[in-house]
Amino acid sequence: MPANGLDYSALFNRNLPPPSGPWDGHPRYNFIGGHSDPDMVPAEGFIESAARVFRGDPRNISMYNFSGGPQGILPLREFLVEKLAQHRGIETTIDDVLITSGSGQGIELINEILLEEGDTAIVEAFSFSGAIGNLRRRQVNVVGVDLDEDGMRTDHLAELLEGLRDQGVRPKYIYTIPTLQNPTGTVLTMERRERLLELSEEYGVPIFEDECYADLIFEGEYENAIRSMDDANRVLHIGSFSKTLGPGTRLGYVVAPWEVMSRLLSRKNDAGTGVMDQMIVGDYFTHHYEEHILDMRAALKRKCDVLSSALRESFGPSIEFDVPRGGMYLWVKLPAGVDSRDLVAPALREGIAFNPGPDWSADPDAAAGYIRLCFALPSDAEIREGIEKLADVFRREGALP
Amino acid sequence: MPANGLDYSALFNRNLPPPSGPWDGHPRYNFIGGHSDPDMVPAEGFIESAARVFRGDPRNISMYNFSGGPQGILPLREFLVEKLAQHRGIETTIDDVLITSGSGQGIELINEILLEEGDTAIVEAFSFSGAIGNLRRRQVNVVGVDLDEDGMRTDHLAELLEGLRDQGVRPKYIYTIPTLQNPTGTVLTMERRERLLELSEEYGVPIFEDECYADLIFEGEYENAIRSMDDANRVLHIGSFSKTLGPGTRLGYVVAPWEVMSRLLSRKNDAGTGVMDQMIVGDYFTHHYEEHILDMRAALKRKCDVLSSALRESFGPSIEFDVPRGGMYLWVKLPAGVDSRDLVAPALREGIAFNPGPDWSADPDAAAGYIRLCFALPSDAEIREGIEKLADVFRREGALP
Numbered sequence: 001m002p003a004n005g006l007d008y009s010a011l012f013n014r015n016l017p018p019p020s021g022p023w024d025g026h027p028r029y030n031f032i033g034g035h036s037d038p039d040m041v042p043a044e045g046f047i048e049s050a051a052r053v054f055r056g057d058p059r060n061i062s063m064y065n066f067s068g069g070p071q072g073i074l075p076l077r078e079f080l081v082e083k084l085a086q087h088r089g090i091e092t093t094i095d096d097v098l099i100t101s102g103s104g105q106g107i108e109l110i111n112e113i114l115l116e117e118g119d120t121a122i123v124e125a126f127s128f129s130g131a132i133g134n135l136r137r138r139q140v141n142v143v144g145v146d147l148d149e150d151g152m153r154t155d156h157l158a159e160l161l162e163g164l165r166d167q168g169v170r171p172k173y174i175y176t177i178p179t180l181q182n183p184t185g186t187v188l189t190m191e192r193r194e195r196l197l198e199l200s201e202e203y204g205v206p207i208f209e210d211e212c213y214a215d216l217i218f219e220g221e222y223e224n225a226i227r228s229m230d231d232a233n234r235v236l237h238i239g240s241f242s243k244t245l246g247p248g249t250r251l252g253y254v255v256a257p258w259e260v261m262s263r264l265l266s267r268k269n270d271a272g273t274g275v276m277d278q279m280i281v282g283d284y285f286t287h288h289y290e291e292h293i294l295d296m297r298a299a300l301k302r303k304c305d306v307l308s309s310a311l312r313e314s315f316g317p318s319i320e321f322d323v324p325r326g327g328m329y330l331w332v333k334l335p336a337g338v339d340s341r342d343l344v345a346p347a348l349r350e351g352i353a354f355n356p357g358p359d360w361s362a363d364p365d366a367a368a369g370y371i372r373l374c375f376a377l378p379s380d381a382e383i384r385e386g387i388e389k390l391a392d393v394f395r396r397e398g399a400l401p
Numbered sequence: 402m403p404a405n406g407l408d409y410s411a412l413f414n415r416n417l418p419p420p421s422g423p424w425d426g427h428p429r430y431n432f433i434g435g436h437s438d439p440d441m442v443p444a445e446g447f448i449e450s451a452a453r454v455f456r457g458d459p460r461n462i463s464m465y466n467f468s469g470g471p472q473g474i475l476p477l478r479e480f481l482v483e484k485l486a487q488h489r490g491i492e493t494t495i496d497d498v499l500i501t502s503g504s505g506q507g508i509e510l511i512n513e514i515l516l517e518e519g520d521t522a523i524v525e526a527f528s529f530s531g532a533i534g535n536l537r538r539r540q541v542n543v544v545g546v547d548l549d550e551d552g553m554r555t556d557h558l559a560e561l562l563e564g565l566r567d568q569g570v571r572p573k574y575i576y577t578i579p580t581l582q583n584p585t586g587t588v589l590t591m592e593r594r595e596r597l598l599e600l601s602e603e604y605g606v607p608i609f610e611d612e613c614y615a616d617l618i619f620e621g622e623y624e625n626a627i628r629s630m631d632d633a634n635r636v637l638h639i640g641s642f643s644k645t646l647g648p649g650t651r652l653g654y655v656v657a658p659w660e661v662m663s664r665l666l667s668r669k670n671d672a673g674t675g676v677m678d679q680m681i682v683g684d685y686f687t688h689h690y691e692e693h694i695l696d697m698r699a700a701l702k703r704k705c706d707v708l709s710s711a712l713r714e715s716f717g718p719s720i721e722f723d724v725p726r727g728g729m730y731l732w733v734k735l736p737a738g739v740d741s742r743d744l745v746a747p748a749l750r751e752g753i754a755f756n757p758g759p760d761w762s763a764d765p766d767a768a769a770g771y772i773r774l775c776f777a778l779p780s781d782a783e784i785r786e787g788i789e790k791l792a793d794v795f796r797r798e799g800a801l802p
Contacts, residue, residue: 005633006607008660011573013517019663023470033465041459050451050681058442061649063778064434069424101502101651104672116414130672172412206407232406248462248676250502259409262420271505271531274675275649280451377464 028351029386034328035377036246037303040296042284049283060275070265072099072253072273076282080253083289088214089228090237092255098264101273103212103240103252107131110208110236110254113263114172115140120164122174124152126331126367128182128210129359131175143171144362149322151188152176154195161203173208173236174200178226180213183331183360183372185324187217193226200234212240212252215293217326218301233257241281243328244296249277300328300376306383307375314391318400328376331357338399339368347393352386429752430787435729436778437647438704441697443685450684461676471666473500473654473674477683481654484690489615490629491638493656499665502674504613504641504653508532511574511609511637511655514664516541521565521572525553527732527768529583529611530760532576544572545763550723552589553577555596562604574609574637575601579627581614584732584761584773586725588618594627601635613641613653616694618727619702634658642682644729645697650678701729701777707784708776715792719801729777732758739800740769748794753787 053060060066060073068074077094084090100106107130115121117139123132125144135142143164146156157174164171174196178188188196200207209226227237237255251273254264285292307330308323320333334340340356347354357370375383394400454461461467461474469475478495485491501507508531516522518540524533526545536543544565547557558575565572575597579589589597601608610627628638638656652674655665686693708731709724721734735741741757748755758771776784795801 005658006601006605006635008607008664011515011607012664013514015517016514016664017667020471020666021663022659023466023472025470026464026467035465036463038460038463041455041462043455043459046455046462046677047448047452050455051448054442054444054447054451058444059439061442061647062437062439063427064436064648065424066427066649069426070421071424101675102672104670108670113414113417114412116416200407204407206409206412234407242672246462247465247672248467250671250673250675257406258423262422263413263417265421266418269505269509269535270651271503271648272651274502274651274678276447276678276681277675280677 027348027353029382029389030353030377031373031375031386032353032355033374034242034247035374036243037296037299037376040299041246042288042292045284045288045292046280049280049287053279053283057279060279065272066275068094070268070272071097071261073275073278073282075286076251076278079282079286079289083285084255088211089224090255091228096255096257096261098254098256098261098268099273099278100252100254101270102242102247102250103210103238104130105270105273106238106252106254107134107210109264109267110238111135111138112267113260120169120171122157122160122171122205123362124176124181125363126184126357126361126370127175128177129355131210132360132362140172142362147181147184147186149186151178151181151186151192152196154192154199157196158199161199161205165203170203171205173206175208175210176226177210177213179211179223180216180324180327182213182327183329185322185327185329185331187223187325190223193223194229196226197229197234201232207235209235209237211237212243213327214239215244216297216300216328218297218304222325227255233259236260244293245281249281250274251277251281297326300326303375303380303383304330306380307373307387310384310387314388315394315400328374330373330375332371332373334369334371334399335401336369340371341368343371343394343397343399346397347390350389350393352390352393354390428749428754430783430790431754431778432774432776432787433754433756434775435644435648436775437644437729438697438700438777441700442647443689443693446685446689446693447681450681450688454680454684458680461680466673467676469495471669471673472498472662474676474679474683476687477679480683480687480690484686485626485656489612490625491656492629497656497658497662499655499657499662499669500674500679501653501655502671503643503648503651504611504639505531506671506674507639507653507655508535508611510665510668511639512536512539513668514661515573521570523558523561523572523575523606524763525577525582526764527585527758527762527771528576529578530756532611533761533763543763548582548585548587550587552579552582552587552593553597555593555600558597559600562600562606566604571604572606574607576609576611577627578611578614580612580624581617581725581728583614583728584730586723586728586730586732588624588726591624594624595630597627598630598635602633608636610636610638612638613644614728615640616645617698617701617729619698619705623726628656634660637661645694646682650682651675652678652682698727701727704776704781704784705731707781708774708788711785711788715789716795716801729775731774731776733772733774735770735772735800736802737770741772742769744772744795744798744800747798748791751790751794753791753794755791
């Protein structure tokens with residue numbers, strides 16, 4: 001800034017987060033975030049779809065909300081209704097579907113209409129950092145429910161709800177990622193899904209079901225969404241295209257009854273979600289969903305195996321992890337006493353990035369001994385090299401025997 | 402909702418706006434909003450660009466913020482730096498450019514970092530409804546500066562700043578649309594642009610320059626941006642691709658120094674602006690900007706002439722308007738005593754939609770006698786028919802002699 005430049009410091013809102021640092025580029029061995037497999041971007045399919053939709057529906061581009069209004073263009077909503085019925089057991093109509101700019105916008109909008117400062121929200125003890133961060137920004141009390149290998153422990157949830165009721169607190173929702181939970185990769189049993197609905201009814205607390213990863217089960221039949229068993233609109237359901245196609249496509253969706261939808265729409269002040277994404281993805285998935293998702297699952301399963309083997313080889317028995325039934329993450333428990341936050345900077349100096357557990361936890365300290373590794377982006381060779389180097393760093397830092 | 406359904410009414414945040422109504426579809430004669438000319442969507446150019454970028458840079462789709470990080474992909478920012486230099490006289494670098502999800506997100510982010518409840522912001526007396534609405538939602542005091550045929554009256558601005566200083570108020574910014582002002586279509590003279598910078602310096606108030614329409618001058622040379630004369634970072638500059646390509650492309654941009662940029666980034670919580678839009682538009686404009694913008698200007702000039710003639714023919718001398726040097730709107734003054742809000746519903750019953758003046762005014766009642774007509778979307782024939790029918794409605798309602 002020139003010496004005589006305007007000084008903005010006195011003009012800023014006094015409640016801002018710290019400023020962002022400059023962009024450093026991506027690390028060489030990148031195990032963070034929810035990046036997708038670059039080899040699985042269907043470039044030729046997108047090109048074919050782009051040709052069809054740009055020639056077919058150019059008015060979509062020239063207008064705000066052309067084909068379908070503020071809830072999103074019709075072909076994409078129609079595809080979703082079909083997909084949710086076939087793959088998630090959900091009966092819905094295009095009127096209950098809202099296309100959002102990523103599932104993050106779904107979380108933002110649902111929070112915007114339900115939450116006030118001082119409210120209480122229930123989440124899984126380990127959960128999506130973006131969902132937890134959004135609650136913290138709003139100064140909402142975040143209560144964590146224990147997880148085991150079958151997902152959220154509904155017996156613990158019942159206790160928590162009872163305890164909160166005794167204190168006169170009605171939580172605003174129970175946020176759950178039942179299918180391929182982030183970060184643990186667990187899948188909630190059908191029995192517990194039913195139990196969740198019972199508890200929702202008993203305590204009058206909606207279920208906020210996030211199924212961003214549900215399409216990524218590696219193989220076989222799998223559990224229907226909680227929303228599929230809900231005949232009383234207790235479940236607000238969200239999902240994403242970021243994980244099945246890539247996060248560069250900023251597309252997610254909310255399934256909600258009109259009572260809620262009409263409020264979400266009143267807070268969706270973005271002049272519409274990107275129409276090019278909606279057109280291309282809607283057309284591509286209408287023609288290629290089944291084959292694409294099978295290829296994606298196979299690729300992720302292979303990389304999951306590569307990462308699991310690499311971890312066992314380089315880290316040995318001093319770490320623990322379960323191999324998930326799908327998704328793109330391993331949630332790894334480090335030896336007792338190690339704090340994963342201390343290892344971030346040393347690893348980054350070697351070009352390796354991972355997510356330390358605390359960001360994925362209702363109680364940050366409770367996850368100090370965990371790291372989350374995303375295996376979707378790096379190549380098989382990068383996974384092997386990166387994990388070998390990471391073990392070296394951990395050993396050097398005294399985090400491994 | 403089933404009879405036994407969960408009742409959300411007790412769960413909603415208590416400070417929500419009214420729920421949205423159901424989507425009714427677009428009116429037959431559509432003169433509202435900032436829709437674009439559907440014949441000007443470069444479908445073949447987009448298809449060619451889609452093929453090039455999807456084959457060339459698939460990693461952009463598989464990653465959050467791949468090529469260029471959170472400020473937006475490099476080819477689009479590089480194009481912008483070039484365009485801003487050639488067409489707006491602005492010297493900048495890719496480090497000072499942020500790609501946003503429409504220029505509305507630029508307004509939202511700038512407001513987010515600068516404004517608190519009770520602050521004061523200065524706008525042109527008639528101005529963009531989205532900018533005014535955003536300020537009102539934040540409970541910011543909106544002060545309007547008079548306009549004449551040369552844009553914002555800087556003599557009035559000086560008086561207002563002086564008066565506010567006497568009250569101990571330092572406004573957070575002066576929001577202006579200097580080039581093809583929305584809604585009036587005026588262009589601020591270079592002399593006044595310089596005066597604005599002097600006043601910004603004297604009172605320590607930044608200028609928030611919105612150039613969403615500046616590319617749409619019908620013909621000839623035109624005034625450089627205020628930012629082009631600013632050597633002290635007094636100007637925060639925004640623009641859009643919605644008006645040059647169509648609002649379905651949710652792309653805008655902010656030009657700001659790092660002191661401000663680092664704060665904008667800390668509030669941009671959307672996991673990135675849509676990458677498909679950025680890739681396709683960046684490539685298309687890198688190859689075709691000059692020819693596209695000339696075609697767009699010619700098309701808009703023709704429609705402006707059609708609308709002007711239709712208004713003179715059907716409404717006669719009882720209305721007043723200036724034919725602008727560019728853009729996509731006419732700002733029409735109705736006969737004395739007529740309130741445009743009363744005419745919205747009768748017109749809509751005939752399938753005709755226009756924007757009543759009050760939404761585009763710092764003081765709503767001061768614009769009761771105006772309507773804004775957008776001529777970009779309807780065909781020439783629809784403009785003629787729609788205006789003839791609109792005059793009939795106005796006459797029937799007693800708004801015209």
